[in-house]
Amino acid sequence: MRSSRIRLIEIIVAVAVTIISVASLFVAVFQGVVMQRQLEASVLPIPTIAHGNYDSEEQVHRLSYYIGNRGLGPVDIRWLHFIHEGVTYPGPIPYFVSLVEGYDDDPEGREEAFQQIFEDNQVLTNPVAPQLLAPDDEAGFIHFTRPAEGTPDRAYWERLNAARWESEVQVCYCSVFDQCWIGRFPQNQRDRVRSCELNR
Template sequence: MGNGNKAEMLIAVCAVMTSVIALFVAWDQGRVMRAQQHGAVYPVIQMDGFVSTSVDRASLGIRISNSGVGPAIIESVRMLKDGKAVEGLSTYRDQLPANYDLSWAGLTGRALAPGDEITPIDISWKREDITSAQLAAVAEEWGGLVMEICYCSVFDRCWRARDLGTARAERVPRCERGTTDIFEELRTAPRLPEPEMPEGDTP
């Protein structure tokens, strides 16, 4: 092989190496840019339970907030009891002490903006209608439930958050879109006790 052919071969090898290096740099820059884009819209769902009392009112419920920097698109919400999904909350509602006020808000399909907060359930009583022992019993009963939310960013990166009092979430490949919302069931009227019939009367 002559000197001319060697020089041409060296130039060709250098050109290939330069192309490979340029391709790697472009890929790495794209990776960094994608990471920056995802980081700029990273949602963090925080779930907190609360129990509060004042001179006039006693209440308990759940607050959901987004402490991240991007909107959280909530795809599904579940309540778990001993690791198994709870079909509804009506049984828990029907066991509440009388004279309560209940407000609810659906979560499934909602986009929660950064810094926003929502209260999916808030149960309250006039202070004279519930004792401290009753309130503690209700809090313990509802505290046995584990809340699970699956949510995504605008770039379809998804996480599953579970249990109250924590912002730690597990990355998941995707979220299955829920067809129902467990809190929307609470819009129905509570089950009322059967009226007592006077002795000797038949229905």
């Protein structure tokens, strides 16, 4: 009888130890998940897209586009697309080229005209992606001073100036933990994705 009672106590103790061990494991795993999420949130990148048509410092009409990072951690820009009138352009330059008029059946002629416009007006352009931006950092990827009135280049500048309000910009970017999103501007929306394709 005494032996049975001791065995029962041993079983109860063993079950209690098992329950405590499982509970401790659950707490440890849960704490690990919470800490990981806190760490991810502490380096969350938040890219921004801004554009304007006036340089207040130099007091000249200058069309500019900027990409920035208002997040807590660095943002890894993988690609940037422009969407205008239902057409997606893989990067700023194809989008800018598309706004050159009069070459619907001559893509090469349109490309040459675009290059001539940018050369004649000393338009400054910089690559957008791939690019790594630190928190509170900002990079301009086009600076185009308004040409003289009545010139073909001025007409192109005006089209580009008007189109920036009618276009959507999509940016695929990742955090230092390789978490990736697609951001949409000017909607300021973002959707989580598995990865970004550099050559998309």
